[in-house]
Amino acid sequence: MAQTTSNHTQTVSGWAAHDSSGKITPYTFKRRENGPDDVTIEILYCGICHTDIHYAKNEWGITMYPVVPGHEMTGVITKVGNNVKKFKIGDKVGVGCIAATCLNCEFCKDSQENYCENLQFSYNGIFWDGSITYGGYSKMFVSDQRYVVHIPESLPMDAAAPLLCAGITVFTPMKDLGLIDSPGKKVGVVGLGGLGHIAVKFAKAFGHHVTVISTSASKEQEAKKRLGADEFIVSKDSQQMQSNKRTLDFIMDTVSAQHCIGPILELLKVNGTLSIVGAPEKPIQLPSFPLIFGKRTVKGSIIGGIQETQQMMDLCGKYNITCDIEVVKPHEINHAMERLIQNDVRYRFVIDIAQNKPNSNV
Structure with missing residues (x-):
């Protein structure tokens, strides 16, 4: 008890x-x-x-x-x-x-x-x-x-x-990378669920070019028409993944299902950063070559402090983000x-x- x-x-x-x-x-x-x-x-x-x-x-x-x-x-x-x-x-x-x-x-x-x-x-x-x-x-x-x-x-x-929870989870890594006050970056969001959809809203409000990366082609219209994403990549389509290599400055991975992040890393530019906020039950597959040959960074993040949570809320009020x-x-x-x-x-x-x-x- x-x-x-x-x-x-x-x-x-x-x-x-x-x-x-x-x-x-x-x-x-x-x-x-x-x-x-x-x-x-x-x-x-x-x-x-x-x-x-x-x-x-x-x-x-x-x-x-x-x-x-x-x-x-x-x-x-x-x-x-x-x-x-x-x-x-x-x-x-x-x-x-x-x-x-x-x-x-x-x-x-x-x-x-x-x-x-x-x-x-x-x-x-x-x-x-x-x-x-x-x-x-x-x-x-x-x-x-x-x-x-x-x-x-x-x-x-x-x-x-x-x-x-969902909001501050995706807001914090954007703040850490300086994306709140430096518009014009190319931002990728993996997964269009509870975390991913709010990540798209934040990135657009902060002035970035947003690409949604999803296993489901059926979500493309939702991502573009409803949420305002600029581009959409079907991660199961090898041709789409190949043609978009080295195009993104920052990627946020919101997916909690088991998946390999190697192909996702290849979408990053040299010196790009992948932030993991999803929590798969099994260890993530992390091949070394995409890191070595792209000088890329993989980092994790969990919610945020109370001060930055208040900052996030204030910005949501400013940009009418819900x-x-x-x-x-x-x-x-x-x-x-x-x-x-x-x-x-x-x-x-x-x-x-x-x-x-x-x-x-x-």
Whole structure:
């Protein structure tokens, strides 16, 4: 059973998986009281990430049942602690993957909390008080203010929710490569799913020439007409891959299925960079020749620090960037997860936690 403390006095309704079947059912549990550095959030929406399925089914062997998934939360603050200065009651806010870090290491001090060795996630983590964290598939959340971001007033709360994970995951490598303020690069995006579609939107907003690389030729019109991609390469077409060798400055690989990145590397110019943000279950096949003969770099990236998450949100407000979503009710979570496994969604599911009316302004 999940560990709680005497400070956990608030009864919360949510939805949890109780075993490796991964089935999500209603679950009532306790959250801690709002501390001096905390804010309490009424959750309105929560995105469904593929990570939620991995944890619900214990596919990584680390799930602590019962598990309440959800790390793409948007909502409204209902209570603030005495030390809270950045937020007030009524603010529209979001909480992503991070629930706690050590606060003292070089990464925490440099606003890179996401690389803290003591990082604890919003669910299935161990909080400072020893309790197990429960995520956003619930009516309410208590968070240390450090891990909360403002949601711009111009952004709808439902379509903004996946930005807390999917959005920041693809934003951070673009920032690291200086792509936010240096337009005119040739950017490739491998995969047109939950991560890939928002990567295309970011790259276009930042002024780059965007090429989508996909195994599915049927996605070309979607990529170009709906998302604004400039070019489309079918990765299974050897002629297309060959004719586009050494044409891209930067490639982001968002695919979590097993695949060889050798042919993808050949699409990079000399000194080009491939950033891996997808997480295949098996080791990636990385041939050495495309690296050696192209002086290319392969790097990885995971979410982002809170400061850059806020920067991303502000830019999304500026450019009106949101995720393409399908909203589901809590009783539809299991069906949505089954569809997600089959890649049957364009492009992210979001749970209407508060059961808002269709024409709600939140």
